[in-house]
Amino acid sequence: MNKYAVVLFNLGGPDSLEAIKPFLFNLFSDRDIFKIPVGQKIFAKIMSVFRAPSVKEKYKRIGGKSPINDWTRLQQSMLQQELQKLVPGIEVYAAMRYWHPTIRDIADKVTEKAFDKVVLLPLYPHYSITTTGSSFNEWKRVYKGEAEKLTYVYDYFDNQRYINALNERIDETILRFPENVRDDIQLLFSAHGLPESIAKQGDPYPKQIDKTVACVMKARNFSHGYHLCFQSKVGPAKWLKPSIDEMIRGLAEKRKKQLLVIPISFVSDHIETLFELDIEYRMVADEANIENYMVMKGLNNSKTFVAALKELAVQALQNQSVIESQPVKKNG
């Protein structure tokens, strides 16, 4: 029997307060995001020491660690369970760009196990050099197996099941608003920002984000007013606009009092949703007299999202003529 694998890619996050500094060091060492001509390691060292204390205060307020590893592990195990119904014995791994298990750990395992086909499937629906690109580059640097066994999934920002998963979460969050204001809700899509300079180099991320928002709104027949903004800007450079705080204040000025915030570029909760959106920008909303400010939870354990991942993995294997050419027996 042929042996297949799927590798999921995600950022990873610190799994304890002590892990914050080494995590930040790994992040600032990434030359696909921070390209320092000389002294990358020194830069990473300084930045991680410098930023760790303030980042630590944030993690203390959301459970002392990032939940991203836990959600990714759950998505991995849900996907494996679903895929094994169709492709017995298939194994699913999760590889973390900045934490454990690292991309190198998983690449070594995949090489060692000599799979016949391997699908590389990022947990980023939108392609950016800073996320999927960086992960694929790292994979290429450390993978020692045969390249022809690999299929890269670059993006799936318009996959219908992924769109459905988002709409299920939106619908469920709408029901948290008092009944008499539900028609007045403004849907505020918030995507992780990107330096303008990277967007200008042709990074497809901003356009793919636009398309996801369009797909979601079309699928829900434009049920509510909607807006797109960007979060998580760091540093002095220009980033994609509008920023979420401008957007919240602007909507408040237009007497919009009901805000449903939709994290659009993340597939599970982490510090950007739990702290930045749900604690930090809630204060902005409170000050601006927003009446109801609800942050949609991440796709996390959504079965519909896992069904999207399953569909993408199966499509990738079919393109490799794995499933077509070899009818799979349920008890095989």
Place this chain on the structure above:
Amino acid sequence: MNKYAVVLFNLGGPDSLEAIKPFLFNLFSDRDIFKIPVGQKIFAKIMSVFRAPSVKEKYKRIGGKSPINDWTRLQQSMLQQELQKLVPGIEVYAAMRYWHPTIRDIADKVTEKAFDKVVLLPLYPHYSITTTGSSFNEWKRVYKGEAEKLTYVYDYFDNQRYINALNERIDETILRFPENVRDDIQLLFSAHGLPESIAKQGDPYPKQIDKTVACVMKARNFSHGYHLCFQSKVGPAKWLKPSIDEMIRGLAEKRKKQLLVIPISFVSDHIETLFELDIEYRMVADEANIENYMVMKGLNNSKTFVAALKELAVQALQNQSVIESQPVKKNG
């Protein structure tokens, strides 16, 4: 090498909207909770058909399924990872009283694998016949292996690591309140209720809940005002008092405006925390003009809670002279 296992017990919950009816059927079939003299199956059938539609509306508002299976699966995998550092090869299972994998499924697996020692460890810190008792009874009905291999952990309501895990979550939730009101927060411990008749038969549950609250408050040096109430009453019989809605209204009358609700008898989020506390009773709090109403999230992926489970498992194995008599090699 000797082979060891730990079996975690939990309720389980419907993993899709379609699963609600069969889940309720299993629940109403439990004679440790609903003792129908004749016609238990007919009672369970009628009740599950009758209640499914309204229960479905609630699940639609929290993600279309119960997260309890996912959290339990994660706790199982985190505990296994931690235990294997100490006891190589040890396996951890999760058995669900009313859903899959059932207690029978896991009992069969444990019998088949012929472990030398098995620890039965409920995910209920407080003993009640309706939870731990019911699970252990079911285990005894279906387990076909040797009884002397088993160690039952009955409760751990005052385990210090469990208490610490609760306090970490409380501290983190306090930081969600605006800074200037944090001293005014009232800690509202909410435990799943129990019919008075069961309490009067000597069920240790109410006293153990009292003790947990006392341990938590002592460990935090009685930082805030605190109160204990009970939730989730169903049917016309008398249940433990005070009920949470009475308590919320009573506190509002006493001009207490800052409420932090602590689910005390659950170790992960499910419908009682996500719907009942966070949606249903939030409305009661809104009507009573509570200013800030925050529901603490479940222990879920808390590493400190997993450390408590690890300690309990290790203690149980030591009582069985497993670890004492046989020093474990890390690479053994």
